[in-house]
Each structure stands twice: as structure tokens, then as C-alpha cells.
Amino acid sequence: MTNRTRYMLAAPLLGAPIVALLMPGIYNRTEPTFAGFPFFYWYQLLWVLITMCTMGAAYLLVVPAQKAQKGRGEK
Amino acid sequence: MSAPQTGLQFDGVALAVFTVLFLLVAVMGFLASRWRRPTDIMHLDEWGLGGRSFGTFIAWFLLGGDVFTAYTCIAVPALVFGVGALGFFAVPYTIMVWPIIFLFLPRLWSVSHRHGYVTTADFVGGRHGSRALTLAVAITGILATMPYIALQLVGIQVCLDVMGVGGGPDTPWIVREMPLFVAFALLAAYTYSAGLRAPAMIAFVKDTLIYLVIAVSILYLPAKLGGWEHIFATAGEKLAKTNPNTGKPLGGLLLSDKQIWPYCTLGFGSALALFIYPHSVTAVLSTKNRNVIRRNTVLLPMYTVLLGMIALLGLMALCAGVTTGGNNSLSVPLLFKQHFPSWFTGVAFAAIGIGALVPAAIMSIAAANLFTRNVYRAFISPNATPAAETQVSKVSSLLLKFGALVFVLALDKSFAIQFQLLGGIWVMQTFPALVFGLYTRWFHRRALLVGWFVGMVYGTATSYFVPAPGKPGTHFGGQIAEIPMLGEAGYIALTAFALNVLVAVVLTPIFRSFKMAEGVDETNPSDYEADAGDAGVAQDLPTH
Numbered sequence: 340m341t342n343r344t345r346y347m348l349a350a351p352l353l354g355a356p357i358v359a360l361l362m363p364g365i366y367n368r369t370e371p372t373f374a375g376f377p378f379f380y381w382y383q384l385l386w387v388l389i390t391m392c393t394m395g396a397a398y399l400l401v402v403p404a405q406k407a408q409k410g411r412g413e414k
Numbered sequence: 415m416s417a418p419q420t421g422l423q424f425d426g427v428a429l430a431v432f433t434v435l436f437l438l439v440a441v442m443g444f445l446a447s448r449w450r451r452p453t454d455i456m457h458l459d460e461w462g463l464g465g466r467s468f469g470t471f472i473a474w475f476l477l478g479g480d481v482f483t484a485y486t487c488i489a490v491p492a493l494v495f496g497v498g499a500l501g502f503f504a505v506p507y508t509i510m511v512w513p514i515i516f517l518f519l520p521r522l523w524s525v526s527h528r529h530g531y532v533t534t535a536d537f538v539g540g541r542h543g544s545r546a547l548t549l550a551v552a553i554t555g556i557l558a559t560m561p562y563i564a565l566q567l568v569g570i571q572v573c574l575d576v577m578g579v580g581g582g583p584d585t586p587w588i589v590r591e592m593p594l595f596v597a598f599a600l601l602a603a604y605t606y607s608a609g610l611r612a613p614a615m616i617a618f619v620k621d622t623l624i625y626l627v628i629a630v631s632i633l634y635l636p637a638k639l640g641g642w643e644h645i646f647a648t649a650g651e652k653l654a655k656t657n658p659n660t661g662k663p664l665g666g667l668l669l670s671d672k673q674i675w676p677y678c679t680l681g682f683g684s685a686l687a688l689f690i691y692p693h694s695v696t697a698v699l700s701t702k703n704r705n706v707i708r709r710n711t712v713l714l715p716m717y718t719v720l721l722g723m724i725a726l727l728g729l730m731a732l733c734a735g736v737t738t739g740g741n742n743s744l745s746v747p748l749l750f751k752q753h754f755p756s757w758f759t760g761v762a763f764a765a766i767g768i769g770a771l772v773p774a775a776i777m778s779i780a781a782a783n784l785f786t787r788n789v790y791r792a793f794i795s796p797n798a799t800p801a802a803e804t805q806v807s808k809v810s811s812l813l814l815k816f817g818a819l820v821f822v823l824a825l826d827k828s829f830a831i832q833f834q835l836l837g838g839i840w841v842m843q844t845f846p847a848l849v850f851g852l853y854t855r856w857f858h859r860r861a862l863l864v865g866w867f868v869g870m871v872y873g874t875a876t877s878y879f880v881p882a883p884g885k886p887g888t889h890f891g892g893q894i895a896e897i898p899m900l901g902e903a904g905y906i907a908l909t910a911f912a913l914n915v916l917v918a919v920v921l922t923p924i925f926r927s928f929k930m931a932e933g934v935d936e937t938n939p940s941d942y943e944a945d946a947g948d949a950g951v952a953q954d955l956p957t958h
Contacts, residue, residue: 356510357513363677367668367674375641379499384722387718391713398516398712408943
């Protein structure tokens with residue numbers, strides 16, 4: 340994978356939580372409920388877990404790219 | 415301060431548990447000066463940044479302890495208790511913050527390590543070559559941090575009140591406030607001697623206790639209160655009641671149409687501001703290499719889960735029929751007191767009280783470092799040795815904490831809260847100079863300064879004209895105001911920030927066309943990618 344591809348893949352991973360949470364129109368509702376929680380609450384809490392995964396993936400993508408860049412003396 | 419209210423009987427068992435845990439932590443705080451013992455503590459890299467040596471594990475506790483403060487544990491559920499869904503903005507806020515800091519903090523870490531920067535203002539000065547801008551960033555940081563320290567003491571005070579410590583309104587002032595004095599004196603003493611190592615060590619105890627208390631609350635309380643479905647239904651009914659002050663419903667389980675914009679702008683604006691607060695940056699700069707902070711963005715959302723659970727305690731308090739007598743800060747402490755056995759109430763309150771000590775210590779260190787580096791060394795004693803710098807920092811951290819104590823005792827508590835909300839608006843105005851500065855020198859230093867000034871004035875003036883709900887004519891009543899030309903209500907900090915950026919963008923080409931001096935940039939592009947082990951990021955940092 341080239342560094343360019345790595346950064347291109349990391350960008351949407353980082354952007355996803357922000358986009359998903361800045362649109363209350365899609366989650367400001369009660370149904371479907373889950374374990375008694377209205378959608379508004381469990382959707383946002385679920386995004387905490389998704390964010391942990393996307394941040395982990397972004398980390399794995401970006402860190403080798405940086406090392407490769409430094410190795411070649413690119414700044 | 416208001417004396418304990420009706421029903422707040424003295425609880426000896428809870429107080430005993432609270433005191434024992436509190437003293438345990440104080441001992442740890444003093445022992446911390448021996449932990450990872452430096453050759454010479456009288457250096458700001460040691461006293462103020464813990465030797466810049468913390469790895470992922472310690473940094474996780476330190477950052478968590480720093481960012482999710484005692485006041486947060488009280489204020490977030492209090493807001494949910496009062497208005498419902500809108501208070502839940504704390505969750506998107508503390509989700510969005512992780513991708514944002516993933517981008518810019520490693521660059522700040524790198525450039526700070528290559529140049530030995532201790533504060534954000536150090537970087538702004540080195541990058542933009544402007545003493546005025548450096549001073550503006552430093553003063554803004556100190557002003558924004560002070561009320562935050564005060565609110566941590568308020569967090570301790572709320573717990574003491576609910577335990578019935580301090581007697582009734584007839585007790586002499588000095589006796590009533592004695593426990594707070596003692597807590598404060600211990601905090602001040604070990605921060606003075608151990609520096610950033612003290613909160614780093616205490617953070618372990620704090621977080622273990624908080625996770626324990628929240629886990630127990632989330633498993634035990636819903637079962638006792640009749641299940642989640644019942645909690646949401648009952649809380650929803652209570653929130654639908656009419657607020658006698660405004661004639662409108664108190665709130666709701668979902669956002670009203672008018673709350674959509676405030677919800678998003680509060681969440682996004684707060685996420686942008688969180689990691690430019692001096693105390694967050696202090697914790698970040700104490701890490702030992704560039705990737706510690708990135709690795710932490712994967713693990714730190716654990717605290718967001720915690721905060722989400724804490725927010726839900728507000729709904730549980732509604733369901734349990736807690737009555738706060740108008741002071742919603744008491745909602746969760748009262749919920750604990752009513753539903754937990756005394757000894758566990760003591761544990762829970764100790765978690766909040768100790769939770770106050772960690773951020774209060776880091777905040778006072780951060781603000782003291784700003785004063786030392788960017789006011790004292792920059793303007794008073796340019797040739798101060800590292801030892802003299804550290805001494806100034808130690809003393810000013812004491813004075814800052816003392817100032818916070820006076821703040822809490824002498825002034826109305828609501829004043830500290832208003833001041834802290836203003837602090838959030840102010841600190842946001844340092845974002846262009848700091849974060850844009852990490853990527854570009856395009857902005858003219860004077861344009862950044864004027865932008866900062868306009869943002870500060872607009873933000874402060876707009877807040878001044880916000881009345882408290884249902885009390886027309888009052889001031890500093892909230893963080894939400896109409897966004898000009900948009901017709902929607904939004905977080906004032908974000909509007910002021912947009913204006914700040916607009917001014918800087920418009921003025922930059924104008925100043926440049928007049929050939930106003932640009933200032934010297936002492937950094938170079940490779941500094942922003944540097945990592946531990948690279949040239950110039952040696953173990954022995956440059957002594958400024």
C-alpha cells in the first residue's frame with residue numbers, strides 16, 4: 340500500500356464519527372428502542388464503540404506511512 | 415456557601431470512608447516526588463511535565479483524569495437532570511474530540527520537543543515571532559483555567575454538603591469550610607513538592623474508583639428503579655412538565671427543533687476547544703514520544719462511555735424523584751445518598767473528591783507554567799535559570815490555587831460557573847494562532863492578534879446579553895445565542911471563533927500588502943514530524 344493510499348483511507352475513518360454525530364436529524368428519534376433505550380441514546384453510545392474501532396484503524400494506517408516517509412528522508 | 419439543606423443529615427460512615435480514601439491519596443501525592451525520580455526536579459521539564467517521560471498507560475490515566483473532571487461528573491448529569499436530551503451533548507462532544515486531536519496534537523508534540531516548548535504560548539511565540547500574540551495566548555489560557563480550578567473545589571464542596579459536613583447555617587464560617595481548607599492544603603502541598611508526578615500517580619486511584627462507582631451504579635440502580643424502560647419513561651414525563659419560570663416544558667428525552675443547532679454547535683465547538691486548554695496540553699507534552707497521544711485516542715473513548723453513563727445518572731435521578739431545591743448539582747450526589755449504603759456513598763463521594771484533585775493539580779501547574787514562561791521569563795527576567803523558572807512556577811501554582819479557593823469561598827458559586835463558561839469561549843479564540851499555526855505560516859501575526867481580540871470582545875459581549883432562562887435583564891445566563899445572519903441559535907464560542915478566523919483571513923493580505931513585519935519563525939517543516947530519538951529530540955532537552 341502506498342502512503343497516499345494509507346492517508347486516503349484514514350481520512351474517512353477520522354471523519355465518520357464527526358459526520359455521524361453532526362446530523363441529529365437522523366438520530367433524534369425514539370424508535371427503534373434497544374434494551375429500553377430510545378434510539379437517540381443508544382445510537383450515540385454505539386458511536387463511541389465505532390469510534391474506538393475507526394481510530395484504531397486510522398492509527399494502524401498512518402503510523403507505518405510516517406515511518407516510511409521518514410526512512411526515505413521525505414519531510 | 416449555602417449550608418446543608420433539609421434532609422442532608424450528617425453521615426458518619428460515608429465521611430469516614432471518604433476521609434480514609436482522601437488521606438490515602440494525599441500520602442501517594444507526597445510519595446510521587448520519589449516516583450521515576452529525576453536527577454534534578456528543579457527544571458520545568460521535570461516539575462511541570464513529569465520528565466516528559468509518560469508512556470501510553472500513564473498518559474491514558476493522566477489525560478482521562480485531566481479532561482473528565484469532578485466538575486464534569488456533577489455538571490453533566492445536572493444538565494441532563496434539568497433539561498434532558500440537550501445535556502447529552504457531552505457524548506458527541508467527547509467523541510468528536512478524538513479524531514480532531516489525532517490530527518493536530520502529534521504535530522504540537524513534535525515541534526514542542528524539538529524546541530523545548532513547555533506551553534502553547536511558547537509554540538505560538540516561536541512560530542509567529544510575536545510577543546504580543548504570545549502574551550495574548552498566555553493570558554487567555556490563565557484566565558480560562560482559573561475558574562476551572564475553582565469549579566473543582568466546588569465539586570468537593572457539593573459532596574461534603576450532601577454528607578452533612580459542616581453543620582447548619584449557624585455554624586461559624588471557618589468551621590463550615592474547614593474540610594475544604596484541609597483538602598486544599600494537602601493538594602497544594604503535594605503539587606508543590608512533586609509537580610506533575612503527583613496528579614499522574616493519583617489519577618490511578620481516581621479512575622479506578624470512578625469506573626467502579628459508575629459500573630455499580632449502572633448495574634445496580636436500574637434494577638432498583640424498575641429497569642431502563644421505566645427510567646426513560648418516568649424521566650420523560652418529568653421533563654415534559656412546565657417550568658414555572660418560563661412557561662415552557664423543562665426539556666425532553668429528545669431534542670426540540672430549536673435545540674438541534676445548539677446541540678451540534680455545543681458538541682463541535684467544545685470538541686475543538688478541549689485540547690487547546692493549557693491543562694490538556696500539559697498532559698500531552700508529558701508523553702514520551704509522538705505516537706503515545708495517537709495510541710491514546712484509540713483508548714480514551716473509554717472515558718466517553720463513562721461520561722455517557724454519568725449523563726444517564728441525571729435521568730435516573732429524575733426517575734428516583736430526587737428533589738434538589740433548585741440546585742441541580744446536587745442531583746447525582748443525592749441519588750447516591752438515597753440509594754447506596756453509607757459506606758458505598760463514601761466511596762462514590764471520594765471518587766468525585768479525588769476526581770477533583772487530579773485536574774485541579776494539572777490545571778494549576780499548566781497555568782503556572784504559562785505565567786512563568788510567557789510572562790515572567792518573557793517580560794520580567796529573560797535570563798532566568800531553569801531552577802529559578804521552576805521556583806516561580808511552584809509559587810505561582812500555589813497562588814493560583816489559593817486564588818481559586820478565595821473565588822469559591824468569597825464569591826457566589828454561580829459566578830465561578832459563568833466565568834468558566836466564558837473561559838471556554840475565550841480559550842477557543844487561541845485556536846487559529848495555535849492549531850492553524852501548526853500547519854501554516856500563511857496568517858499574518860498581526861491579523862491573528864486582531865482576530866483573537868475581535869473574537870474575545872464578541873464572545874464576551876454576546877454572553878453578557880444572554881439572560882438566565884426566565885429572568886429577562888440578567889447577564890451571562892448561558893452559552894447559546896443567535897448566530898448573526900443565520901437566524902439559528904448556536905454556541906457563542908463557535909460563532910466568535912468563525913468571526914475570529916474571518917477577520918484573520920481578511921486582514922492577512924491587507925497587512926502583507928502594507929509590508930508589515932512578519933516576525934521570525936524559528937521552526938522548520940521537519941520539526942513538525944520529529945519523534946523521540948531524532949536529532950534535536952534528545953533525552954537532554956535544550957534548556958531555554
